[in-house]
Amino acid sequence: MASGLHQSDFKNPVVRWIDARLPVFTMMEKEYGTFPTPRNFNYLWNFGALAMVTLLIMIATGIFLAMNYTPHVNHAFDSVERIMRDVNYGWLLRYVHANGASMFFIVVYVHIWRGLYYGSYKAPRELLWMLGVVIFLLMMATAFMGYVLPWGQMSFWGATVITNLFSAIPLVGDSIVTWLWGGFSVDNPTLNRFFSLHYLLPFVIVGVVFLHVAALHITGSNNPLGIDPKGPQDTVPFHPYYTVKDSVGLVAYFVVFAVLVFFFPNLLGHPDNYIPANPLVTPPHIVPEWYFLPYYAILRAVPNKLGGVVLMFSSILILFVLPWLDTSPVRSMRFRPIARIALLLWTVAFFVLMWCGSQPPEGIAVVLARIGTAYYFAYFLVILPLLGWFERPLPLPESIARPVLRGGGPLPAGATSKPMEKA
């Protein structure tokens, strides 16, 4: 073999020839074939793969929608209606894309919650977690700009309200908003740049996802017990065990996705967005898409413009420092009796905020939004830092293999690192 070539183990001569010069086959085999993965994943570990698949669906449908979409204030709404009525399968592409955004957020919220519950953000996975938060922020920006493109009433007024958030910045706020708009109101320049960025950002997300996965393959996956694999008896190769498990989850996911697209395509949308944008009339009750509602509730919980905006952005940015706010060395909430309840309450607070965000800002909704906001932040800033000191965790299992293979007497020390009979 000529020097400078990669030593390939593949038998097929064509694969071998390529692999010796560009070892992509070796890399795929290492990262997705034999990659040692904890043997005790539950179905919550499907959601990373589901998010990846959803990203690809969004990019594919988006590229084909862009072939028929016109980013101009006079034509945008009509071009979307033309997609729905005249373009072959245009209705399918658009409904998959629109509901795909909702499915993407459902999947990513479960994925994030999985990380919160099993402590996946803790050392050594801090950077992996932070890259995930970057992806989440990019997703939110992309989703927001995508919602503006149909140029309906909700598109227009959503764009107006969200861009106006930046006017809360002292001194330069108004200049920034004018710069974002490219004018003195949301208008054609705004629509054009939103379309440009809506097309760009998904590919930026692909790049950050690559880094996210690269970081994951350095530390290895967390698992429901939150303890590190101690040897080969604690892991299984990614293929076929988790390719198959992910496939099962994917089929179930596609069923839910298809039911939404084919039977309830407008369930999660807002009827006002089928009215063309009118810069002179605001709809009586404007709400963001469902996935932004909790943050919208936080924004409105504070009777101060700058305070609300700061709190809303903080609610996401706080995730960046979560690895250092949680002082407990125990990852999985399965062994943290108090933190587990605190997180479940946080989850309730999240849904309460979601409901509050959908309501007009008056009466009980405001009170609940304030309580929910207070708890949302208290969980990160007070409860998690203190629990590390006051909580007594349950005893951790000796290894991943032991609780999986139940039965048998207590193993002598060191036995866990011996190969298991079955494996």
Added chain:
Amino acid sequence: MAETLATHPGAPLGAEAAHGAEPEHGGGKRRDFLKLVTGAFAVVGTGAIVWPFISSMNPSRDVLALSTTEVDLSPIQVGQAVTVVWRGKPVFVRHRTQQDIEAAQQVPVSELRDPQTDAQRVIKPEWLVMIGICTHLGCVPLGQKPTDPHGDYGGWFCPCHGSHYDTSGRIRKGPAPKNLVVPPYTFTSDTQIRIG
């Protein structure tokens, strides 16, 4: 199918299974069968997903709705020609003179690169209707206006690569392989045609 599998493991796989292999072997065959079925479903499913994407690039309904063009012939005097648009392409409509018609009819078909009689190219001899796109590489030939070059045969001349067409729009000289195409059209009245 499930029952067949349960009673005769591996049976659907054909002749080999009939030898009645040992249980481990039967299991292996069943796995092959499952792999085959899974693969087949994946291929069909992928095809079903890909098709709407490909189909969406075909002409949409609003484009197809523009696929006919009506032309009023009454203002076109003998010797005049007009160009109309049908499906985004120029269509030449010429009210031919008696000389044009005779010149076109007298050409021996055997001399032509793309043999067609003049009668095969018209419904009424005085009206010549054809798509004004050179069959070489898609330019629009000159010859609609009296001041245009008409080529060596008194019809049309394509300035891109020098194809000459006669008074019936047939290729006579130059690189183009075919006569100018006659689109489908009908006379809806004596002075009106519908193209498409």
